[in-house]
Amino acid sequence: MNVALMNQALMSPALMAQALNPGAAPVATPFFFYMLAGAAILSGLFVITRRNAVHSALALIVTLLSVSGLYLMLYAPFVAGVQIIVYAGGIMVLFLFVIMLVSIERVTKERQFNRIWPVGLLASCALLALFVSAFSKGKDLFPERRMALVETSNTQQIGALLYGEAARMGQYTFAFEIASLLLLVAILGAVIMTKRKI
Amino acid sequence: MLREFMSYLGSSVPPANAGNQLWALIYVFIIFAGVAVAVLCMNWIERKALAHFQVRLGPMRVGPHGLLQPFADAIKLLTKEDVIPAEADKVVFWIAPVIGLLAAFTVYTVIPFGPSEAVSDMNIGILFMLGVSSLGVLGIVTAGWASNSHYPLMGALRSSAQMVSYEVAMGLAVVSALLMTSLNTSGTGTLSMIGIVEAQQQQGIWFIFKFFPLGLAAFAIFAIAMIAETNRAPFDLPEAESELTAGFHTEYSGLRWSLFMLGEYAAMIAVSSIAVTLWLGGWLRPLPNLLHGAAWEFIFSLFPGLTFGGLALIAFIGTARMPSHAFFRIQRAGLGVFAALLGLIALLLLVIAVAGRANDTSIAARFRDGVDYVYWFVLKVAVFMYLFIWYRATWPRYRFDQLMKVGWKVMLPISLGVLIVTAIVGVLIS
Numbered sequence: 001m002n003v004a005l006m007n008q009a010l011m012s013p014a015l016m017a018q019a020l021n022p023g024a025a026p027v028a029t030p031f032f033f034y035m036l037a038g039a040a041i042l043s044g045l046f047v048i049t050r051r052n053a054v055h056s057a058l059a060l061i062v063t064l065l066s067v068s069g070l071y072l073m074l075y076a077p078f079v080a081g082v083q084i085i086v087y088a089g090g091i092m093v094l095f096l097f098v099i100m101l102v103s104i105e106r107v108t109k110e111r112q113f114n115r116i117w118p119v120g121l122l123a124s125c126a127l128l129a130l131f132v133s134a135f136s137k138g139k140d141l142f143p144e145r146r147m148a149l150v151e152t153s154n155t156q157q158i159g160a161l162l163y164g165e166a167a168r169m170g171q172y173t174f175a176f177e178i179a180s181l182l183l184l185v186a187i188l189g190a191v192i193m194t195k196r197k198i
Numbered sequence: 199m200l201r202e203f204m205s206y207l208g209s210s211v212p213p214a215n216a217g218n219q220l221w222a223l224i225y226v227f228i229i230f231a232g233v234a235v236a237v238l239c240m241n242w243i244e245r246k247a248l249a250h251f252q253v254r255l256g257p258m259r260v261g262p263h264g265l266l267q268p269f270a271d272a273i274k275l276l277t278k279e280d281v282i283p284a285e286a287d288k289v290v291f292w293i294a295p296v297i298g299l300l301a302a303f304t305v306y307t308v309i310p311f312g313p314s315e316a317v318s319d320m321n322i323g324i325l326f327m328l329g330v331s332s333l334g335v336l337g338i339v340t341a342g343w344a345s346n347s348h349y350p351l352m353g354a355l356r357s358s359a360q361m362v363s364y365e366v367a368m369g370l371a372v373v374s375a376l377l378m379t380s381l382n383t384s385g386t387g388t389l390s391m392i393g394i395v396e397a398q399q400q401q402g403i404w405f406i407f408k409f410f411p412l413g414l415a416a417f418a419i420f421a422i423a424m425i426a427e428t429n430r431a432p433f434d435l436p437e438a439e440s441e442l443t444a445g446f447h448t449e450y451s452g453l454r455w456s457l458f459m460l461g462e463y464a465a466m467i468a469v470s471s472i473a474v475t476l477w478l479g480g481w482l483r484p485l486p487n488l489l490h491g492a493a494w495e496f497i498f499s500l501f502p503g504l505t506f507g508g509l510a511l512i513a514f515i516g517t518a519r520m521p522s523h524a525f526f527r528i529q530r531a532g533l534g535v536f537a538a539l540l541g542l543i544a545l546l547l548l549v550i551a552v553a554g555r556a557n558d559t560s561i562a563a564r565f566r567d568g569v570d571y572v573y574w575f576v577l578k579v580a581v582f583m584y585l586f587i588w589y590r591a592t593w594p595r596y597r598f599d600q601l602m603k604v605g606w607k608v609m610l611p612i613s614l615g616v617l618i619v620t621a622i623v624g625v626l627i628s
Contacts, residue, residue, distance in 0.1 A: 052287075054287070054290065054340070054343060055289075055290070058290065058293070058340065061336065077320060077321050077322045077326075078321070078322055078325070080322070081322040081325035081326050081329055082325070082329075084326075084329035084330065084333070085325060085328060085329035085332060088329070088333060088336075089329050089330075089332030089333050089335075089336075090332070090362070090365075092336070093332075093335055093336065093339065093358050093361075093362060094362070096336070096339050096340070096343070096358070097339070097355065097358050097359070100339070100342075100343045100351065100354065100355065101355075153321070154321050154322075155321055155322060155325075155388075155389050156386050156387075156388075159386075
């Protein structure tokens with residue numbers, strides 16, 4: 001992938017897609033969307049209804065994988081890959097690691113003592129209102145045209161946006177580095193809180 | 199159907215990129231069958247090689263030189279009683295080996311056996327491979343937990359700690375190889391598995407020799423981390439039999455146990471393929487810069503046929519050396535047939551090589567190229583598979599604290615240092 005081709009891709013994805021993949025039918029058919037979205041919602045329901053924490057965690061993994069499939073459908077393979085490697089492969093393993101040390105028998109018999117369902121109801125109502133409003137005037141909020149097939153250079157484009165030299169390309173460098181600094185502080189905090197003596 | 203079948207022939211991209219689902223499916227079946235055969239071979243070679251390392255004979259009874267032992271094992275495992283412990287979590291116990299197997303086999307979609315001999319060429323190839331193979335630990339963790347028993351739980355805890363620790367060093371080693379792909383005129387690297395091998399072709403050097411010894415150091419870190427990732431000796435603490443009986447699969451038997459084994463060997467082949475792709479030039483044959491020209495091309499294209507010829511020769515010698523007692527008559531005939539079969543394959547490959555020489559654009563030449571690519575890739579992976587056995591016969595198992603110390607205090611700093619120095623050198627020379 002040379003720079004000229006990439007610049008062209010940044011300016012006009014449609015041209016790029018036509019050059020790379022003439023006449024190919026899109027893979028992102030409604031069938032896959034409904035399948036992945038259905039799997040995500042169903043396993044999401046399992047996460048909050050199972051009393052056994054390990055079952056919840058396994059259902060959450062299915063949710064995360066379905067969401068990564070949805071990212072693939074949005075022609076964002078890099079985000080999908082990161083979703084798998086960070087959430088499904090990294091964080092969920094640590095989740096399971098911790099849950100396995102808890103005695104499941106006692107936990108499943110215990111009465112739940114967190115009475116915050118009014119807050120949850122309020123939050124989900126607000127989210128529903130947001131979704132409904134976004135759906136009802138979606139055409140004004142989002143550009144109607146579908147993102148053209150730029151997946152062949154998706155990673156390179158993200159790299160250019162994050163670290164590129166030109167003012168237009170590297171516009172997110174500062175925000176990205178701030179986020180990484182925040183993560184570093186969080187890591188240091190976790191280490192200091194767990195290890196009194198370093 | 200036929201039109202779809204014919205339209206892909208002669209294409210220069212993997213079937214999934216050409217949008218040909220039929221051929222993608224054919225490739226998936228070929229790869230699945232190939233991996234299954236490789237696991238069978240690996241089973242036999244591992245037992246024989248380990249036996250010879252320890253001055254034993256290994257399996258000798260089932261078939262000539264125990265050649266039918268893997269099949270006997272498979273039949274035994276399939277017919278064995280399948281026990282699920284009474285207090286186990288049935289659903290999770292059932293799902294766990296499937297997770298491991300799926301994670302091990304899914305990554306084969308992006309492994310490049312040749313420039314077009316892969317199921318798919320993804321833009322995020324190596325990221326996809328690392329991500330999906332890291333899901334394999336979920337199978338081990340859930341298996342250990344669902345068994346509801348102490349040894350499996352300890353094995354699962356060890357395994358997750360070990361795999362998470364070594365993944366970090368592994369990922370940094372991979373990144374330093376990816377940095378090398380960007381040393382071209384455009385300055386843009388790639389994550390695509392095929393793109394990585396093509397970058398080595400363009401730069402005219404395998405990344406293991408690039409910026410000597412930086413590439414070698416990154417490769418060495420990956421080669422160590424991948425043994426820990428696949429839970430093989432000397433890092434096989436999750437199934438350390440002297441401490442944990444059989445670790446996370448203590449409660450598993452029969453078919454489910456064999457699924458774990460299949461997943462483990464498939465994962466070993468997969469990580470070896472990553473190492474071959476990133477540092478050893480993937481499907482490229484040795485020294486294409488020095489030994490080029492039509493004559494050398496022809497000589498190298500004879501290699502696959504000669505390899506099978508050599509194997510056939512060994513089998514023939516084995517047939518000749520069989521005791522001439524009547525008791526061995528059937529075994530002798532069987533080994534002879536096996537040798538003849540290997541000889542036939544050798545002959546076929548040699549014919550393809552010679553036929554492809556006449557016309558470089560013919561379908562035979564295309565076929566010869568395909569055979570060459572797959573041959574060199576598989577040969578390099580086979581070296582790694584032998585190394586896995588060799589390590590197992592040579593080194594004693596680590597203690598758990600030593601393992602963690604090596605992972606976090608030795609491998610991680612070295613791989614970080616290699617990454618930084620690689621970046622600096624890359625910027626300086628470009």
